[in-house]
Amino acid sequence: MRRFYGVDLRDPLMLGTAQYPSPAILAEAFRVSGAGVATVSLRREGAGGAGQSFWAMIRELGVRVLPNTAGCHSVKEAVTTAHMAREVFDTPWIKLEVIGHTDSLQPDVFQLVEAARILTGEGFQVFPYCTEDLVVGERLLAAGCEVLMPWGAPIGSGRGLTNEYGLRALRSEFPDVPLVVDAGIGLPSHAARAMELGYDAVLLNTAVARAGDPVEMARAMALAARAGQSAYRADPIEPRDMATASTPVIGKAFLT
Amino acid sequence: MRQVAIMGAGVAGLCVASELVARGAGVEVYDPAGGPGPQACSWWAGGMLAPWCEYETAEKPVLRLGQEAIGWWAERTRVERRGTLVVANARDLPDLRRFARRTEGFRKVDTDEIAQLEPDLVGFGQGLLFADEAHLDPRQALTDLHRQLREAGVVFHRKPAPQDLPLAVDCRGLRARDALPDLRGVKGEMLVIRCRDVDLTRPVRLLHPRMPLYVVPRGDGIYMLGATMIESEDGGRITARSMLELLSAAYALNPAFGEAEILEIGVDLRPAFADNLPRIRRRGRVIHANGLYRHGYLMAPALARGVAGLVLEDRQTELVDEDRA
Numbered sequence: 001m002r003r004f005y006g007v008d009l010r011d012p013l014m015l016g017t018a019q020y021p022s023p024a025i026l027a028e029a030f031r032v033s034g035a036g037v038a039t040v041s042l043r044r045e046g047a048g049g050a051g052q053s054f055w056a057m058i059r060e061l062g063v064r065v066l067p068n069t070a071g072c073h074s075v076k077e078a079v080t081t082a083h084m085a086r087e088v089f090d091t092p093w094i095k096l097e098v099i100g101h102t103d104s105l106q107p108d109v110f111q112l113v114e115a116a117r118i119l120t121g122e123g124f125q126v127f128p129y130c131t132e133d134l135v136v137g138e139r140l141l142a143a144g145c146e147v148l149m150p151w152g153a154p155i156g157s158g159r160g161l162t163n164e165y166g167l168r169a170l171r172s173e174f175p176d177v178p179l180v181v182d183a184g185i186g187l188p189s190h191a192a193r194a195m196e197l198g199y200d201a202v203l204l205n206t207a208v209a210r211a212g213d214p215v216e217m218a219r220a221m222a223l224a225a226r227a228g229q230s231a232y233r234a235d236p237i238e239p240r241d242m243a244t245a246s247t248p249v250i251g252k253a254f255l256t
Numbered sequence: 257m258r259q260v261a262i263m264g265a266g267v268a269g270l271c272v273a274s275e276l277v278a279r280g281a282g283v284e285v286y287d288p289a290g291g292p293g294p295q296a297c298s299w300w301a302g303g304m305l306a307p308w309c310e311y312e313t314a315e316k317p318v319l320r321l322g323q324e325a326i327g328w329w330a331e332r333t334r335v336e337r338r339g340t341l342v343v344a345n346a347r348d349l350p351d352l353r354r355f356a357r358r359t360e361g362f363r364k365v366d367t368d369e370i371a372q373l374e375p376d377l378v379g380f381g382q383g384l385l386f387a388d389e390a391h392l393d394p395r396q397a398l399t400d401l402h403r404q405l406r407e408a409g410v411v412f413h414r415k416p417a418p419q420d421l422p423l424a425v426d427c428r429g430l431r432a433r434d435a436l437p438d439l440r441g442v443k444g445e446m447l448v449i450r451c452r453d454v455d456l457t458r459p460v461r462l463l464h465p466r467m468p469l470y471v472v473p474r475g476d477g478i479y480m481l482g483a484t485m486i487e488s489e490d491g492g493r494i495t496a497r498s499m500l501e502l503l504s505a506a507y508a509l510n511p512a513f514g515e516a517e518i519l520e521i522g523v524d525l526r527p528a529f530a531d532n533l534p535r536i537r538r539r540g541r542v543i544h545a546n547g548l549y550r551h552g553y554l555m556a557p558a559l560a561r562g563v564a565g566l567v568l569e570d571r572q573t574e575l576v577d578e579d580r581a
Contacts, residue, residue, distance in 0.1 A: 021313040021314070021315075021532070022315075022528075022530060022531045022532040023440075023487075023530045023531075023532075024530040024531035024532075025531070027530070051487050051488045051489065052489060053440035053441065053487075053489060054440065054487035054488075057440075057530070156465060210354075212357070212358055
């Protein structure tokens with residue numbers, strides 16, 4: 001089992017904490033799904049302890065907190081936000097997000113690598129939100145990251161794994177690195193698919209928070225992620241063109 | 257006659273006072289500001305009576321109890337019953353379909369009908385009309401309640417309530433946190449603008465992936481743009497991002513809003529419990545009525561009825577979650 005900076009995750013589901021109808025529903029979604037990691041945005045909720053009530057609720061979930069730098073567009077912003085996150089949540093974990101394109105929220109991978117280098121140098125354990133580009137993955141690992149979090153599709157789009165080939169290639173290129181599909185998951189089948197590819201976890205927010213029944217969707221996502229994980233571990237059969245009967249036919253009176 | 261002291265002259269306090277007076281109780285109101293004003297977050301509200309729209313994300317009681325609000329307010333202040341129009345930009349049409357799936361009480365309208373309803377909305381091919389919804393002017397509503405209460409003999413004390421009251425209803429919103437530790441603040445930001453070039457006659461909601469943005473006409477070319485919802489308790493200032501988002505929404509509805517004058521910037525914290533539903537809690541001689549969240553005008557009448565039921569008839573409505581008399 002691949003470990004996240006020395007931590008084993010019991011469950012392959014990570015959930016965001018934004019956009020739920022209420023904190024009560026958010027807490028229930030975590031409870032029924034068993035998600036072990038909660039991402040939290042600091043940039044939006046503001047500096048100076050302004051989001052304290054909400055953050056206290058997140059801490060009360062009793063799960064590991066992965067603060068993020070959502071909404072940052074530069075190395076400087078991301079690094080400052082990471083410092084703030086470490087203070088507020090007392091954790092070296094940081095989900096590093098540096099946005100490069102306003103409409104697609106595509107990561108700016110150049111600034112991402114630079115910010116990752118700075119933060120790992122300062123002792124942060126960085127979870128970089130990146131694309132499925134192999135070279136970018138290579139550079140992030142060289143910058144000190146020990147986890148990669150490629151997107152499935154643009155944030156909030158719910159389109160699933162738009163480049164499965166690329167995600168598969170990343171998995172085989174970095175067999176020992178924990179990989180998380182972050183962003184783009186809309187349905188449980190997307191989460192299951194990511195796990196069937198051998199990914200170590202899926203991270204999602206909108207698909208659960210904005211579902212008509214977020215709690216039920218959280219449950220569905222958790223079941224799907226576990227199903228996909230079990231399937232990968234079970235070594236699935238290869239697809240083939242012709243039927244193979246599961247019971248032998250020789251000796252049966254099949255010609256009559 | 258039952259004598260009740262009310263703490264706070266925001267929408268919760270004034271509605272509780274009005275309901276109690278209507279049922280024959282004797283009421284006095286304590287508020288350091290003396291009456292309704294910008295110290296209450298309800299001063300900055302949109303004033304939409306939109307239970308069907310709110311049901312997109314709110315719990316069932318908001319839909320059910322919120323419907324009582326329109327009639328309650330109409331007996332006390334001017335209520336515009338012109339419905340709510342919900343539209344989305346072409347790229348956000350999936351959001352309009354989702355909104356339609358999760359709400360009720362609307363009919364779909366096309367380009368021609370939108371043009372008939374609101375000729376100054378251009379470029380929207382589809383929308384939803386929630387015909388039974390209404391809106392009011394929050395400041396007018398609070399002022400009207402204040403006047404009616406004084407005319408009925410209610411005294412407004414310009415000071416905090418004394419400690420030894422025989423029976424008090426605490427309607428101080430977030431200022432009651434010392435007694436209600438599970439209350440949190442949810443930041444909201446709004447703008448008041450004036451634009452005589454655009455004439456909208458009913459609240460228009462523009463669906464947006466992150467927040468419900470709306471424009472509420474106040475008459476005379478004045479519009480309220482609201483409102484952000486941020487899990488932050490920094491009520492001091494608006495951020496540039498929020499201002500951009502609010503103004504972009506108005507601009508998307510009609511580019512002529514680009515020429516609007518900005519009259520006011522409002523920022524405040526909504527008091528909310530974890531499920532974003534209001535609560536009534538009786539603790540000895542104090543009854544807490546709080547947690548109206550973004551549903552001040554929509555839910556305050558139900559909250560007021562709940563308090564009156566508890567005070568005058570010892571009857572517990574569904575909003576009572578703790579009763580330690």
